[in-house]
Amino acid sequence: xxxxxxxxxxxxxxxxxxxxxxxxxxxxxxxxxxxxxxxxxxxxxxxxxxxxxxxxxxxxxxxxxxxxxxxxxxxxxxxxxxxxxxxxxxxxxxxxxxxxxxxxxxxxxxxxxxxxxxxxx
Amino acid sequence: xxxxxxxxxxxxxxxxxxxxxxxxxxxxxxxxxxxxxxxxxxxxxxxxxxxxxxxxxxxxxxxxxxxxxxxxxxxxxxxxxxxxxxxxxxxxxxxxxxxxxxxxxxxxxxxxxxxxxxxxx
DNA sequence: ATTATTGTGTTAGGCGCTTAATACAGTGAT
DNA sequence: ATCACTGTATTAAGCGCCTAACACAATAAT
Numbered sequence: 073x074x075x076x077x078x079x080x081x082x083x084x085x086x087x088x089x090x091x092x093x094x095x096x097x098x099x100x101x102x103x104x105x106x107x108x109x110x111x112x113x114x115x116x117x118x119x120x121x122x123x124x125x126x127x128x129x130x131x132x133x134x135x136x137x138x139x140x141x142x143x144x145x146x147x148x149x150x151x152x153x154x155x156x157x158x159x160x161x162x163x164x165x166x167x168x169x170x171x172x173x174x175x176x177x178x179x180x181x182x183x184x185x186x187x188x189x190x191x192x193x
Numbered sequence: 194x195x196x197x198x199x200x201x202x203x204x205x206x207x208x209x210x211x212x213x214x215x216x217x218x219x220x221x222x223x224x225x226x227x228x229x230x231x232x233x234x235x236x237x238x239x240x241x242x243x244x245x246x247x248x249x250x251x252x253x254x255x256x257x258x259x260x261x262x263x264x265x266x267x268x269x270x271x272x273x274x275x276x277x278x279x280x281x282x283x284x285x286x287x288x289x290x291x292x293x294x295x296x297x298x299x300x301x302x303x304x305x306x307x308x309x310x311x312x313x314x
Numbered sequence: 315a316t317t318a319t320t321g322t323g324t325t326a327g328g329c330g331c332t333t334a335a336t337a338c339a340g341t342g343a344t
Numbered sequence: 345a346t347c348a349c350t351g352t353a354t355t356a357a358g359c360g361c362c363t364a365a366c367a368c369a370a371t372a373a374t
Contacts, residue, residue: 141342168288259321341350
């Protein structure tokens with residue numbers, strides 16, 4: 073998978089979010105084995121400790137399970153993954169709406185702006 | 194104005210964003226004087242130094258100007274404010290779209306989800 | 315003239331994040 | 345049995361953010 077790390081936020085949180093999105097969107101299928109900590113860290117260009125921290129958080133959210141010496145696998149619970157995907161998407165939608173309102177846009181304008189952005193690109 | 198500070202991101206960036214939104218949305222009108230650094234810091238519950246840093250960044254963006262000992266005022270350039278508002282709103286829309294796509298939603302689903310969230314509340 | 319308020323600068327200290335460099339125990343494959 | 349790989353833990357160092365506690369020059373108000 074592809075990684076994108078910025079300097080304006082804690083790296084481990086960005087890793088966590090991108091891992092969540094990857095699992096939720098099926099980049100790693102239910103039951104599939106994840107690459108190891110060192111491999112993922114190398115991909116993302118971060119320290120293994122930092123990736124480890126993100127993975128531990130991801131596990132706390134129930135999206136992956138760990139077999140001590142046999143690596144991590146995405147949970148088999150497809151329903152849990154679907155629920156997480158819905159929850160994440162909804163949260164992003166709410167965040168966008170809140171941002172638009174903070175700028176003084178009403179809901180129609182927020183929807184219209186999104187439509188315009190979709191049209192363009 | 195109201196402030197909302199979380200612990201998972203640099204405070205001065207959150208202050209900057211909320212100040213930007215306040216000016217862009219007209220909470221502080223063009224030409225209007227802003228509260229002082231200490232006053233704003235007290236409102237937001239942060240250290241004056243941190244608020245100072247955010248205000249300096251805000252000034253770098255051209256939204257406010259400083260008269261050394263007479264406080265800060267919002268720029269008179271209503272066009273610049275309107276442009277900033279548009280740019281910020283568009284950026285949030287693009288961010289939402291990117292997040293939705295990362296979760297595997299297509300553009301129609303992203304728009305529909307936003308509509309649904311608007312419906313609810 | 316004095317006083318209060320303005321933006322600004324400085325120093326110190328604490329805390330969390332990140333990296334680097336190891337180390338260890340358990341497991342699967344050879 | 346040996347070896348490579350797994351997740352996990354530890355220690356040290358560096359850096360940025362944030363707070364605290366000041367200080368100073370310039371201006372407006374009294």
